[in-house]
Amino acid sequence: MKAQLVTATALVATLATTLAPPPVQASPAAERPPGGEHGWVTSTLRHMSLPQKVGQLFATYVYGGDATEPTAADRAANRAAFGVETPAEVVDQFHLGGICYFSWSHNLDSPRQIATLSNGLQRAAVGDGTKGRVPLLISTDQEQGVVLRMPAPAAQFPGSMALGAGRSPQAAREAAEITGRELRAVGIHQPYAPIADVNVDPGNPVIGVRSFGADPTLVADLTAAQVAGFQDGAGATAVAKHFPGHGDTATDSHTDLPVIDHTRQEWDRIDAPPFRRAIDAGVESIMTAHIVVPALDPSGDPATLSPTILTGVLRGELGFRGVVVTDALNMAAVRRKYGDDRVPVLALKAGADQLLMPPDLRLARDAVLRAVATGELTERRVDESVRRILALKYRQGLARSPLVDVEQAVRTVGAPAHLAAVARVTDPTLTAVRNDAGLLPLRPGRRSVLVTGWNSAAFATVETVAGGFTARDARVTARPATLPSDKVIAETAALAAEHDLTVVLTNKAWDTAVTDPRGTQQRLVAALLGAGRPVVVVAVRDPYDIAYLPGVSTYLATYSYTRAAMDALVRALHGELSPRGRLPVTIATADGSGTVLHPYGHGTSW
Template identity: 85%
Template sequence: MKARLVTATALLATLATTVGPLPSQASAASTRSPAAAEHGWVTSTLRHMTLAQKVGQLFSTYVYGDNATEPTAADRAANRAAFGVETPAEVIDRYHLGGVCYFSWSHNLDSPRQIAALSNGLQRAALGDGAKGRVPLLISTDQEQGAVLRMPAPAAQFPGSMALGAARSPEAAYTAAQITGRELRAVGIRQPYAPVADVNVNPGNPVIGVRSFGADPALVAELTAAQVAGFQDGAGVTAVAKHFPGHGDTEDDSHTGLPVIDHSRAEWDRIDAPPFRQAIDAGVESIMTAHIVVPALDPSGDPATLSPTILTGVLRGELGFRGVIVTDALNMAAVRKKYGDERVPVLALKAGADQLLMPPDLRLARDAVLRAVTTGELTERRIDESVRRILAMKYRQGLARSPLVDVDEAVRTVGAPQHVAAVTRVTDATLTAVRNDVGLLPLTRADRSVLVTGWDSAAFAPIATVADGFAARGARATARPATLPSDALIAATAAQAADHDLTVVLVNKAWDTLVADPRGTQRRLVAALLATGKPVVVVAVRDPYDIAYLPGVTTYLATYSYTRAAMDTLVRALHGELSPGGRLPVTIPTAEGAGTVLYPYGHGLTW
């Protein structure tokens, strides 16, 4: 334990901080120590809160609209259907919400100016007329980067956890968290639901995958601690290590089913626990639960989110965590299977959770908790314990003193030139060349005809980005998106490839023919392109495992994400302008599995 604490302290002392001083934190208004000031504010605030206000502090959920008081007609209707009132401000006022979680689908995330203004509007609604018992909001979002990235451009878009695992750099992980956190803080978001502390030892994991730093517990622990430091000490926002007790070895998605982790207690201690232990040693202020069953930790069959044995016994008792426990979203199927929506929030609190995230029916959940206190199933003292932790976290973030943000400063901060430069620098170190059997790379000619095809994204346009990169270097480049193509599109794309000197094809979870690509269309597209006899470069823009399911591929790279920066790095590497430096942070098994390794952990080519 002491050795890990020393490591975390050394990390903080040595990591480069490239984007200027930390924004001001809350400080005591008197000569009292920070701890005394925090205790005083928390105690005074709690004393003036009604039970309804206390219970409201436990909940964090979405609201519809890009404006706190004047949402669109459609968003008014959505709020009315979900919450019984029309505006985000009214939702906060009615339920005394402790937090709001931003999403693009709820129309919260557009531009830095809009997001910052929305945050200020929501904070004004939470504080009302300044009466005692009113508390600033904790605004959150899922900004893991890479595959889970909520803030749109011009926000810094780093390549995500597994890419950072490929780079093997705590400094890069710290920088990514620091810049991400500072941009979020600038627009009023103080709780990014990151980093992911899960160890992805199962290549068939449908929900974690590239969201994890990798398959080695020591690497995941080191990078998790680095990001905790980057978010909290580098940016002044709350890191959230997730998903406890570890979601890395499952073949089920907790959004749609109830996963069971069959690790023995010894395996859990060796594989899943180290990242959470190191996050706690690094001072992580919040940990998110997983809706998974771990019989070795709790044989009851209850998901961890509802398990006193796991949350209170293991997380608080054995690991010594004293911060805020936030549930994963309570509208997910895994946590709703065994108990009804009315029981889940009460059981989560009894298990030891503090923040209740996104219940499917907020009114039902709120009323259930209030009723549990009235009947004695929950005590007000138990509610106070969680509210104290939440208030203390808000105080340490500076919300007690400065809940509002400077909108103009937000515009200057988000996407600042030094942030963009850092994204490029970090991304360049992540690209992993897995296969180059015929020595096709780096390319020696620029004046060639190139077809860029395969999986595409409307938000990031990776196909166009790669094609434009070739064109800028003198190639005759054609962009032909073919996301989950039909048989006719596969045939037409292959015919077009036959008329080009080179084809670059992007694939995304081609291994997953259960959910991501049920018809196996990406595999058939790659096979048809190879059958032309022309050179083909295959690029996995998400999970690196696809190569096992693409026989005949001789040139294969993994970018782990499809951000514009990742695609720019790819193009430059293909042309020999930079050398790939990433190494696989996972083992790639053969398609047959059964422990047979196709490419080992740490594999990576360069030129």
């Protein structure tokens, strides 16, 4: 069989290719080459060899901030992962259809660097310009909030659950449009957003604040608004995820295989509406979930590998005609039942088009080629997916203009108008959940303030809040205590007793199984309350923390820890901003009884 594969590959590799797309600079996605989408797609596909077609099905990461001159460490990482040293060589070697940028793979530093990298990778993809060479579709996880990849000066909006608290489709659309514009400026086409999952399980370890909320109608409205913002406003490709719905699970698909026990009726009522609305809004791509949904497919296969779910439900029942991209194939959930050589083949047989981040790219590529050589997959089936991918690239304007203007990227990313919009969108999302003692807003006067608790290295949350108090003439002590030891808890409580006010930040304090196994955040808050001075507790991620913090009378939720969110918090504490956010989820008591502590839609103000 190996000999057959080599022979087939050698034969298709001899096909002649001609006609180079002009190497012009970036233009709007609406600019199309003569001949139209069908003509370009058909002509391009006709000139592609089988390895080139199969390469189009894969999108993966590469190491390095420059396409041809990565650091020595990134060269070594590429060599270990792909057998070649530079990002450009990875693209050329595997005929890749897409690249996904990450900070950990050193792709994202500054607007100039990212735009230059994108151009270098596109030149590697197009090569000599022959028709079998196709520009890349470049992606990243720019959900905003707690999942964002583009560093400052990029506009850093609040995430989905914050937008859910703000209840404004217009704000959700504006955030998506500006995000999409900045991504397009640096050569990124797919933001892998919006999140269409309905987060009905407070213990969900993987979605949580990445969801707009627990109400299917709210999630559907904001999902559709963001699809319009990304696509109609910015010319980017929206990617609704994770189909058929990852919101009701207490299992993280990065580490295990979740099972969603919704009945078919529950799925239709809870999970389906946001995806239906996304499709109605014209979403061009949908990402699969590595989850088992027995009501949709009793086989036990994850949705990513299920023909019943992807072809039967998504394409057949919901009528989706765009590109189906898998969630990352290096996640544990999709690898539990089948080997890494089988997963990409089964995903294609199920109806997926774009295969994201297989753990071994060469193994995955060769497995698909072998499946075609043996007849398990037909070349016609491969062509179906390649056609969808090429059509998407055409609509992105890549057939004519794969390159971006680097200087324009520098001017666009973090433009003053964009940063002003960040504050405008963020302010109405802040939610005051409790103000039982009437502590807020703080009365005028000079006071001593301790700011402590969870701290983000990237956003310096404790220091940012402390700086806000200092600017308002308070005497401030900033003491980060992310997961404090017993000694630090005791020392911090002693400090609280010496201050007029303590502000403590928490992040997933409810999650004593994974995030905070020793319950240190809960114990820190209890110790601070025991100091006998006023305490303001602020959940900078999941709003559910309050259920695990008895005795707290003053509690706010920001849903993310961006600088804009922390700035809005400080202004609200001082009465300069009236909290307007309303809970987009229900907060139940921690005893598992289902008793409602704070209902959906709750929020107070001053």
